[in-house]
Amino acid sequence: MNQTAVGEVEKLVDPMLPQLMSIRKTVWETDDTFTIQLEKADHYDAEFTFLPGQFNMLYVFGMGESALSISSDPLKPGTLAHTIHRVGTVTTALSQMKRGDVIGVRGPYGTNWPIEKANGLDVCIVAGGIGLAPLRPALYSLFRRRRDYGRILLLYGARSPLDLLYRVELEQWSKLYDVEVLVTVDRSDSTWKGYIGVVPSLFMYIKLDARATIAMVCGPEVMMQYTIAEILRRGIPPEQIYLSMERNMNCAVGFCGHCQYGPKFICKDGPVFGYPHISHLFEKKEI
């Protein structure tokens, strides 16, 4: 056989091959949501770096992968963490992992929150439910250079007081970093002294400087639709609104086709989009 007649291809990087990381710590945030901190478990020397808003594919042996937002501080080396809602097989398996258990990690993937663009502006962050997880790295990044920004507002809502994430941190953020934190719940309980109602209803309690505000939004699609309507009503231009979208992400590298949203691949063109890039599809059903 004449081997030289057929071209040789150099060793290829396989984008589907995960690196190994081990569980350092699991913290339960609520009854069904937990944060796992990871540390490197293989020979890769390079520090795992990411930008706020990016996600990883986490692989559990024999069970499969799940696309999960990174929720830790991008500027603190070695603290990679994901806040995960326990809903499917992979996330349930992740929730049961013990310190030292090893998982596969591919990433980081996707676009990031426009931290640079927020320079000199007021920043209005709006989160619904687990949507706060991918926004937490953005908040940490803003705190790092707090004086470069004007007001920081965090409008956050969950189903009930028991479903609120990062409760201790929420209080710290408002004290230490001068964040105007407004929290609401859909259903209150006897302990709850805060707002009740859906996230967009929080806008009635705040005033925004329309020209000098940038908005970053993440939550269920319907919550984002009403939120963006509120933001637009306040005169904030569409190009100063950013949102993070969710779809079925299977490969995260643009091969599998599952996460398409009109002409966009959520995995590589998103998940963070400037609103004008998807506004024509945003109100449409089943895109």
Added chain:
Amino acid sequence: MFIIQRRDFDILISALKQRGYTVVGPAVRDNAIVYDEVNSASDFPVGWTDEQEKATYRLKRRADEALFGYSVGPQSWKRFLFPSHVKLLSVVKKGKTMEIQSDASNEKPPQYAFIGVRSCELNAIVIQDKVFMNEQFSDPTYVLRRHNAFIVAVNCTQSGGTCFCVSMNTGPRVKGKFDLALTEVVGNGVHHFVAEVGSDKGAEVMKEVPHKNADASGAGVAEKLVDATAQHMGRTMNTDGIKELLFNNIDSAHWDDVARRCLMCANCTMVCPTCFCSTVEDATDLSGDYAERWRRWDSCFTMDFGKVTGGNFRPSSKARYRQWMTHKLASWINQFGASGCVGCGRCITWCPVGIDITAEAEALRKNSVRIEAEHSTGV
């Protein structure tokens, strides 16, 4: 241009085999022309042709012994470059940790020589190149197969009933990206191939195949045959502003109409030479210490395609058909700079209920024009 006599065709096949290629070409299986490993011209569909219409495919005898006297069958070359099932990873559990091996990048990939790649199909391969070798990531399974492939293209000398490559500007004449291109000339006592060399690899192989230079009239005959094919397309598609047509008609009532006929069977996506969607499956063996991750073809028509744990983003048939056609004819242009449709007509032929993408595009256009007219007259 060169002329290769029919009797020397087997020498082309053996020259490729000697170079280590697995030679794949058309062959008759189960009353259809498919692509399979071939060893000599006798494995080809000698003297066969096909009749194609929506939801119809029949083989028929020709009056001659042509090797390529038919149009494209149910399979495309994607099944070789982008296999329907491929193992991505092997994982061995070792206590708390594991070892993961990339099978895709460590395999010894097959080295294919494809004989009989039509112009629409060559365009489809170039389109899949953009998917699997995108600006950020390359798929090893695809890259290894594609890089090694030797392509013998064939100009179509007859058009199928569902063909519309002329509308899509993808044929019938092959243009570039091949190693060799053949036009079959058969009848009146001649049977030969007018051959064009498209690469150095192609020129090397040609050295071993007996041939003579084609004179102007010899090349002209081949040219005329291909021109005639272009004149007899079974279908046409009006591509004027087609991207806008699809994007502006997300809410068209026509999607309900087509959803009432569509069975969601996914045949169109399986036969389409450019459809690339896939999913992964994870499995462990009985010991529980060894796992594999496989990739297989998927389709945007399946119920699970848009499913996430919290719900399904595309539960209705209407939305799934709209996704397929809008992706194929419109969003593909945004994503990859070219239409996802090459006009091969397979989705029309192999749709069990005879849904015809050219007719659906036309209906959408008529509906759209009617609605615009109603708006402008204030109705």
